Amino acid sequence: MLNFLTYLVNGISLGSIYAIIALGYTMVYGIAKMLNFAHGDVIMIGSYLIYTFMVTGGVNPLLSVLLAMVCCTVLGIVTEKVAYKPLRGASSSLAVLITAIGVSYLLQNLALLIFTANPKSFSPVITWEGISLFDGELRIQGVTIVTIITSLIVLVCLQLFINRTRQGQAMIAVSEDKGAAALMGINVNNTISLTFAIGSGLAAVAGALLCSAYPNLTPYTGAMPGIKAFVAAVLGGIGSIPGAMIGGLTLGVIESLSKRYISTQLADAIVFSILIIVLLVRPTGLLGKKIQEKV
């Protein structure tokens, strides 16, 4: 039973990381209608930045994360302006998808060139030992607790930002109808840039948490969590912020438990099967809105 609880808590922690990544995905998708395949690589870049600041620069861990967030935000805005914005209004939505793949290759190979393929051992950002419950039978690591709390804070802040501020309302408006939003005096380009900025900033946070939990950093670290987080976003209903959270947590818990109780190798297959089953029952995800097709 305690064993089960340990894996459940680990799953929630992993799920929280997926959720933070998925929030970035879902916001960008909701507003720009693009699958940002480079999002996972922004996480990787963020992790490398934190690593560099902490290990090479000797900067305080928390400050490193903040610096990395700033850098990733800038990175997100720059890639959006250079690579994605010119393709807005292209005749096929595949164009921007392929460009995102190009950006993903670019970031991976840049990291490969600078940091080489040798895995970097990430020294933990969180040094807190954690707590033990039931006379030490159940140990919860500090990283796990911090991860879960961070994701909750992020979720609440994001919800408040979107529902309570003018910028957040502008985001909703742009994601509903770009043209109408522009007519209402919303600066669509800036709103999209802001979304990319927030998504990329969150990616740096996710990178810090991911690498604290799994301290093995390579140029390909971000790819698989990125895809899984995207699956989480779709599972929860893409475009929906609580959906990303629920999707992420579901995915994390299922992955952790199936690794423990079914098979390590088949865990990914099980995660993806869940997505397929959910989409067959609810084609727009758990919390997604059904869009009526007009003729």
Added chain:
Amino acid sequence: MMKMTKQTRRDLITYGIVIVFYIVMQLLDLAGILSFHVKGLLVPLCYYAIAAVALNLVVGILGDLSLGHAGFMCIGAFSSSLFSVTLKDSGFPAGLRFFLALLIGTFFAALFGFLIGIPVLRLNGDYLAIVTLAFGEIIKNILAAVYFGYDEEGLHIAFKSFPLQGEGKMLINGAMGIQGTPTDSTFTIAVVILLLALFIVQNIVRSRTGRAIMSIRDNRIAAEAVGIQITKYKMTAFTISAAIAGTAGVLFSHNTTTLTATSTYFGYNVSILILVYVVLGGIGNIRGSVIATAILYILPEMLRGLSNYRMLIYAIVLIIIMLINWAPAAITFREKYGISAYLARRKENRTPVSDMGSGKGGS
């Protein structure tokens, strides 16, 4: 002389390009110019081209984004390898064995394409893309974890390693995959299959079926309203595409002795790689897929001298090509100042026919 339609001529040019490429390569080989390294690239080039043609049928002609074609390649590769490995030492004629292997790989990929198509094709747009990606990953994951072998007690299949009783053989050894597939794939066979794939896809596009499929792409609701059975045609296109991708997988597995279901060969990144070929060649342009594959497959190899920088350059080139080709601003610029606009101004008596979607590079 027989009168050819413009379309037939276009198709014949496509076959011509492939055949000329084949002859040139053979001549270079005879002259001893081709290095061993380059020769090793010819078969992979063909199977990526075949996969790109297959994917273009779904992405370009049917208009649905599939990110799971590597999964169908994986099924084709594993089913055919299983067959070939079993028959390898039985004195079965090698030519016939490979022919049957091709059929088996194609059949199983088609079967899975059909089965996966039933749920997947109910979805639309990006949801469909992510579900095909999920299916591709599931196939890869299961094939990387499964153990399959026979011994005196019969056939065994499990997700854990198991001991064999007496005489027997482990056919699929978990993550170690299938060992000892005969290397039957040759450049000639690969080119013949590429031509066959082109023949099939191009003729589908020109047929009544093809027009029905394209009508679904252009306007699903209108197509349904005029009585086109959406599900039937979507399934047809998806299954044929999966089958052709499976054939590419057979060529892949019979080109190496060790077949493992790793991400390098069958992960979603491979599906994406093929998608890049399709999009750069021109969505819906079958000939473009082949040419783009040839250029993009060879480009990183040509840059090998730049070692670490080559993939970086590849990525930058990819982004720039996409921006030049697809950005509305670049298209307007090209229409005003490009070569074709210049030629059109010179030939003022004729209105130029714009070649939509052929994706001709930044002229």
